[in-house]
Amino acid sequence: IVKQRRYSSLDDINNAAVPSSSSEPPPSPEKMKARLLSVWNNVKYGWTVRTKTTFSKDAPIFLLGVMYHHKVQGYCDGVNRSFRDFMEDFASRLWFTYRRDFPAIPGTDITTDCGWGCMLRSGQMILAQALLNHMTSRQWRWNSKHSEANDFLHRYILKWFGDKPGNHFSLHELIRAGHQGGKKAGDWYGPSSVAYILKDVVAEAARHELKLKDLCIYVAQDCTVYLEDVAALCTSNGTMAWRSVILLVPVRLGGDKMNEAYVPCVQAMLASKSCIGIIGGRPRHSLYFLGYQEDKVIYMDPHYCQDVVDTHTTDFSVESFHCSWPRKMSFARMDPSCTIGFYCKTRQEFDSFVENIKELTVPERSPQKYPVFLVANGSSASNSDMTPDLHGDDRILHVVQHFVHSDGTVRRNSEDYVML
Numbered sequence: 111i112v113k114q115r116r117y118s119s120l121d122d123i124n125n126a127a128v129p130s131s132s133s134e135p136p137p138s139p140e141k142m143k144a145r146l147l148s149v150w151n152n153v154k155y156g157w158t159v160r161t162k163t164t165f166s167k168d169a170p171i172f173l174l175g176v177m178y179h180h181k182v183q184g185y186c187d188g189v190n191r192s193f194r195d196f197m198e199d200f201a202s203r204l205w206f207t208y209r210r211d212f213p214a215i216p217g218t219d220i221t222t223d224c225g226w227g228c229m230l231r232s233g234q235m236i237l238a239q240a241l242l243n244h245m246t247s248r249q250w251r252w253n254s255k256h257s258e259a260n261d262f263l264h265r266y267i268l269k270w271f272g273d274k275p276g277n278h279f280s281l282h283e284l285i286r287a288g289h290q291g292g293k294k295a296g297d298w299y300g301p302s303s304v305a306y307i308l309k310d311v312v313a314e315a316a317r318h319e320l321k322l323k324d325l326c327i328y329v330a331q332d333c334t335v336y337l338e339d340v341a342a343l344c345t346s347n348g349t350m351a352w353r354s355v356i357l358l359v360p361v362r363l364g365g366d367k368m369n370e371a372y373v374p375c376v377q378a379m380l381a382s383k384s385c386i387g388i389i390g391g392r393p394r395h396s397l398y399f400l401g402y403q404e405d406k407v408i409y410m411d412p413h414y415c416q417d418v419v420d421t422h423t424t425d426f427s428v429e430s431f432h433c434s435w436p437r438k439m440s441f442a443r444m445d446p447s448c449t450i451g452f453y454c455k456t457r458q459e460f461d462s463f464v465e466n467i468k469e470l471t472v473p474e475r476s477p478q479k480y481p482v483f484l485v486a487n488g489s490s491a492s493n494s495d496m497t498p499d500l501h502g503d504d505r506i507l508h509v510v511q512h513f514v515h516s517d518g519t520v521r522r523n524s525e526d527y528v529m530l
Contacts, residue, residue, distance in 0.1 A: 229396040284304075338492075375471055379470055397410070
């Protein structure tokens with residue numbers, strides 16, 4: 111595993127607000143506020159990012175459809191080799207976190223997403239995993255053995271996510287795409303709205319980027335994947351050739367908290383070869399889930415604030431886009447509102463997904479047997495005669511709540527719901 115350099119919270123504090131002895135003008139109050147916020151954020155979350163997580167030697171670890179277990183894989187050196195392979199796989203996933211000092215988001219003076227952009231960063235991670243599968247393979251690893259061609263693709267993908275206007279999947283472009291849904295920089299983005307934002311930016315990028323012309327995103331409506339709609343989308347490029355598809359399924363797995371009956375379903379989907387992860391998290395705290403061991407879900411945390419990286423420079427550093435410290439938490443702590451992602455490269459892979467996913471979505475321990483989501487024939491239009499004619503972002507209901515504390519301060523909360 112390639113070791114990375116990380117700064118401690120003390121380093122951040124020492125570098126945050128020390129008056130400059132040069133003739134440079136002092137930072138504006140807004141920039142100082144943003145800088146102090148990123149320092150506080152790293153004090154709050156930075157130590158947890160680097161804290162060592164313990165894993166059981168006897169239980170298998172599942173990471174995006176790959177199982178790591180010394181008894182099954184038959185390694186001659188046993189547990190250590192299996193765990194090293196898992197750690198190398200985890201460290202190869204692309205990690206997107208809060209950034210500071212990027213070019214201001216158009217129309218604002220905002221130069222950091224610290225404190226509000228975590229769901230967008232989680233969305234970047236699930237999209238990046240799909241792109242790695244699409245342009246390389248699930249077997250791709252970030253290590254010294256990769257080929258020059260794979261290193262080129264690695265950097266090519268990262269350039270698309272660089273925090274700069276015009277980069278296809280930058281924070282700036284995600285916010286621009288969110289405007290049509292009533293979102294703006296600084297707002298809370300729910301997993302449903304991020305799914306539609308990703309669909310829009312991939313569709314836009316496919317019009318300009320040759321490497322993406324054979325890729326599209328389908329967002330499930332009514333918690334249902336409609337086969338006719340997927341087929342129409344995957345063949346809508348004017349040819350009979352089937353485009354690779356990213357399936358994003360916004361779901362709610364309980365009321366105020368995770369319904370434990372759905373935990374085996376989530377585990378089964380994370381163990382599925384087509385799964386590219388889940389974006390959700392704890393309430394008001396988005397995370398990217400990509401595996402599990404026993405009753406703990408493995409995740410990547412976007413809340414660590416790092417300096418911006420100019421991905422258009424020659425040989426820019428890629429270390430801050432990878433994390434070597436997997437984290438775990440109980441499935442019970444997951445927010446029930448989340449979006450599950452799958453990637454199917456070919457028509458055959460999609461057909462296999464349809465055949466296998468149905469048995470993974472039904473909770474065996476629930477007497478009602480309500481599935482996590484459905485796969486149905488037909489189209490959403492043919493099944494929506496009794497529902498409003500809403501599409502895309504129009505289906506998202508944005509509910510804003512204001513809570514007045516006893517001291518007179520007001521806290522603003524909001525949630526996104528998909529209209530059925």
